[in-house]
Amino acid sequence: MLAVGTDVGVAARQLVPSGVLVGEGPDRHAEAVERTRQLIANPDVSAIFEAAFAFDRVLIRADILERLPGGAWRLSEVKSSTRVKPEHLHDLSIQAYVIMGCGITLEQMQLVHVDTTYVRGENGIDWRAYFKRADVTGEVRALLPSVPDRVSNMHAVLVLPAAPEIRPSGHCFSPFECEFWSRCTVDKPRDWIFYLPHLKPAVFAELDAQGIESMREVPSDFPLTAGQQRVVEAVLSGREYVSHQLHEALAQLGPLPPTSTLKRFHRRYRCTEGPAPTSASRSSGRSTTLTGPAA
Numbered sequence: 109m110l111a112v113g114t115d116v117g118v119a120a121r122q123l124v125p126s127g128v129l130v131g132e133g134p135d136r137h138a139e140a141v142e143r144t145r146q147l148i149a150n151p152d153v154s155a156i157f158e159a160a161f162a163f164d165r166v167l168i169r170a171d172i173l174e175r176l177p178g179g180a181w182r183l184s185e186v187k188s189s190t191r192v193k194p195e196h197l198h199d200l201s202i203q204a205y206v207i208m209g210c211g212i213t214l215e216q217m218q219l220v221h222v223d224t225t226y227v228r229g230e231n232g233i234d235w236r237a238y239f240k241r242a243d244v245t246g247e248v249r250a251l252l253p254s255v256p257d258r259v260s261n262m263h264a265v266l267v268l269p270a271a272p273e274i275r276p277s278g279h280c281f282s283p284f285e286c287e288f289w290s291r292c293t294v295d296k297p298r299d300w301i302f303y304l305p306h307l308k309p310a311v312f313a314e315l316d317a318q319g320i321e322s323m324r325e326v327p328s329d330f331p332l333t334a335g336q337q338r339v340v341e342a343v344l345s346g347r348e349y350v351s352h353q354l355h356e357a358l359a360q361l362g363p364l365p366p367t368s369t370l371k372r373f374h375r376r377y378r379c380t381e382g383p384a385p386t387s388a389s390r391s392s393g394r395s396t397t398l399t400g401p402a403a
């Protein structure tokens with residue numbers, strides 16, 4: 109229904125119809141901060157979308173900032189997720205750290221996510237029902253004391269003369285696929301051991317520690333699963349593997365199955381050399397930017 113996190117963020121603005129958008133883009137952050145300051149000072153503004161703040165050399169944009177009675181505010185982060193995830197809380201904790209550092213009182217923190225129980229009716233989408241607000245104030249507050257050290261560590265990395273030597277592995281996909289994956293793996297062989305199916309992180313680390321990158325270099329007595337061994341053998345022989353079960357599986361479909369079905373079965377029952385596809389890059393919905401060292 110909605111392609112990326114950005115679209116969800118825009119749709120979620122309908123939860124607060126009276127909100128005012130800070131339209132200045134990321135390349136005009138200083139102007140966005142000033143515009144946000146003006147909107148906060150105006151008591152007639154009940155909510156701000158994309159409010160901009162800068163503190164401790166961290167720039168953030170808040171999806172929704174709602175004015176509460178008594179002068180405090182509610183911070184809401186919008187995600188296309190269907191539940192609250194740990195990374196959402198870390199995201200919110202950094203935003204809260206920056207906003208509070210700017211002297212704003214945050215009374216509540218929310219994660220606005222998709223409500224999986226929602227069913228679209230005859231008359232279009234009811235956005236109030238489509239989204240679910242999860243109060244994560246306690247969880248975010250618990251993370252706040254750790255934020256200064258995390259920010260400091262990130263700034264320390266930013267001033268390094270070169271990128272740190274971090275070897276790409278499974279961590280590059282947690283909590284989502286890193287956008288630098290292609291760059292970091294450009295020198296890896298086509299039969300990189302990372303592409304062995306269902307390879308446990310510990311097993312990958314063991315092979316990696318031995319300097320083994322190519323499947324061809326895996327010792328013949330190294331304990332692999334049957335599926336992994338099959339892939340290695342296909343790489344070594346240069347011949348694709350076709351399961352003897354393929355004929356039987358296709359026979360269940362009767363004569364002339366659709367091409368799409370054939371392709372699906374072909375992928376399932378064959379293996380040959382080549383990198384496994386990775387998941388498509390997800391929209392991170394990034395709302396925080398670290399700036400370089402202070403001048």
Ligand code: SF4
Nearest residue numbers: 276280286288289292
């Ligand atoms: S892909 Fe990303 S997470 Fe993985 S090593 Fe490269 S920069 Fe680090």
